[in-house]
Amino acid sequence: MKILILTSKLPYPATGADEQDRFEGLRLLKELGHELRVIAKVAAYQKEEDVETLSRAITSKVETLPYRGSGFSMRRLFDIGFWDGAAYEYADPGTVRALTRAIGEFKPDCVWLDGSFMWPLISVAHSAGLPVVVRSLQIESTHIIADEGASPINLLRAYVKGVGEARMARTADVVIAINRNEAVRYEEMGAKHLETVPLRQLPSLLEKGGIEYRDARPLHVLFTASTFSVTHNRIGAENVIRKIAPELDARAPGEFMIHITGAKLPDKIRSDMPANVTYEGYVPDFDAFMRSIDIAITQSLGNAGMHGKLFAPVAAGIPTVPQSHALAGFSFAEGEGMVFGESPESVVAHLLSLREKGAREKIGKAGLKQAEHLFSRTALKMAITRALDAL
Incomplete structure (x- = not known):
C-alpha cells in the first residue's frame, strides 16, 4: 500500500x-x-x-x-x-x-x-x-x-x-x-x-531483553519525567523529594538511591533534595541509563495518553511502583511488573518489600511476559494491519 x-x-x-x-x-x-x-x-x-x-x-x-x-x-x-x-x-x-x-x-x-x-x-x-x-x-x-x-x-x-x-x-x-x-x-x-x-518504541525496548537483577546496595530507584515544567511531573518530584526519600532513609538508611531524570526541575525543589536523591537532569542515552536501575516509581500521573515513564521500565523488566489509574486500560495485574502505590506511604512500603532480589526478579519477569503480549512488534504490526485493512 x-x-x-x-x-x-x-x-x-x-x-x-x-x-x-x-x-x-x-x-x-x-x-x-x-x-x-x-x-x-x-x-x-x-x-x-x-x-x-x-x-x-x-x-x-x-x-x-x-x-x-x-x-x-x-x-x-x-x-x-x-x-x-x-x-x-x-x-x-x-x-x-x-x-x-x-x-x-x-x-x-x-x-x-x-x-x-x-x-x-x-x-x-x-x-x-x-x-x-x-x-x-x-x-x-x-x-x-x-x-x-x-x-x-x-x-x-x-x-x-x-x-x-x-x-x-x-x-x-x-x-x-x-x-x-x-x-x-x-x-x-x-x-x-x-x-x-500503544507507544511504538516499546517493541525495541522489549527486544533488548530484561535487566540483570542485582543483589548489591544501594538499590537504584528511578523517577523520570520529560520536563518538570508540567504541573503533575513537578508535584510528583515534590512527593519523591519531600515525602518518599526522607521516609526511605529513616527506615532503610543507605539502602536506596533515587535518581530523578528530566529537564527543568526548579531550583526551589532541588534545594530540598536529601542525600539519597540525585538529580540527573536530561539523560541523552536514557535506555542505557534505565538498564542500570533496579526499581522505578511514578507519582501524580494522570489517566490521559500513555506514560512512557511507566511502561518503558516494565518493558525492560524493571519492577515498577505506579498508581493504578495510570494504566490507561492496559491489563497489568498486581505483581505483573507492577505493585501499585496509591500514596507516598504505600510507595515506601513497596520499595522496602522489593529489597530482596528474588521479589524484584519475580515481578519484573512477570511484567516482561505481559508487556511482550501487549506491546511486541508482532502485536503492534497486527493492530496497524487491521487498521489499514479496514479502509
Whole structure:
C-alpha cells in the first residue's frame, strides 16, 4: 500500500518520547512492506542533514514545511475548532497545497495523519477520494486538565480541543488510539473504526531483553519525567523529594538511591533534595541509563495518553511502583511488573518489600511476559494491519 504520512515536527533526531513514537511508527510501516512518503513540519533548529538521515532510515522521500504560526482570520474567529492553534496550523494554505501536490505526485492509497489536531486535512484527503487514518498521540482535551489543572482558561482550552477531537473522530475513516481508555472515548465521539496501538518504541525496548537483577546496595530507584515544567511531573518530584526519600532513609538508611531524570526541575525543589536523591537532569542515552536501575516509581500521573515513564521500565523488566489509574486500560495485574502505590506511604512500603532480589526478579519477569503480549512488534504490526485493512 502507498501511504502518504503527515507528521508534526520532524521526528529526527528521535530524542523525546513523542519523536521516538513517530519515528518508530514510520519504521513499522516500512517493515510491513508499505511504500511511504512523508510530509513533516520542521523547527528552526532542525537541519537539512536531519531530513536526509530520516529519509535514508526509512528509504522514503521526506518533504518539510515551516511552521506558519497561528495568525488571525475571520474563519478562525467564527469557528471555535480553529481557536486551537495546533489545528489551525494544518488549515494553513501552504500545508493544504503541499498535501494536494503530494497526492497528485505520489498517488497514495490513503493518507495517514500523525495527530488528532490535523483534522482540518481530513476533508482535503476525502475531496481527493482518499481514506484517512488518524493516529492519536493523546486526547489533548483530557491532557490539559490532567497536566495543568481545571482553571477557567484551561477548561476553555480543553473544550476547544475537544471540539476538534470530536470532528476528527466522526470524519476519519480509522482512528488509532494510543491506549484502550482513549479508544473508548473516541468510540463515544462517533469514530467509525478503532484500533489501539500503544507507544511504538516499546517493541525495541522489549527486544533488548530484561535487566540483570542485582543483589548489591544501594538499590537504584528511578523517577523520570520529560520536563518538570508540567504541573503533575513537578508535584510528583515534590512527593519523591519531600515525602518518599526522607521516609526511605529513616527506615532503610543507605539502602536506596533515587535518581530523578528530566529537564527543568526548579531550583526551589532541588534545594530540598536529601542525600539519597540525585538529580540527573536530561539523560541523552536514557535506555542505557534505565538498564542500570533496579526499581522505578511514578507519582501524580494522570489517566490521559500513555506514560512512557511507566511502561518503558516494565518493558525492560524493571519492577515498577505506579498508581493504578495510570494504566490507561492496559491489563497489568498486581505483581505483573507492577505493585501499585496509591500514596507516598504505600510507595515506601513497596520499595522496602522489593529489597530482596528474588521479589524484584519475580515481578519484573512477570511484567516482561505481559508487556511482550501487549506491546511486541508482532502485536503492534497486527493492530496497524487491521487498521489499514479496514479502509
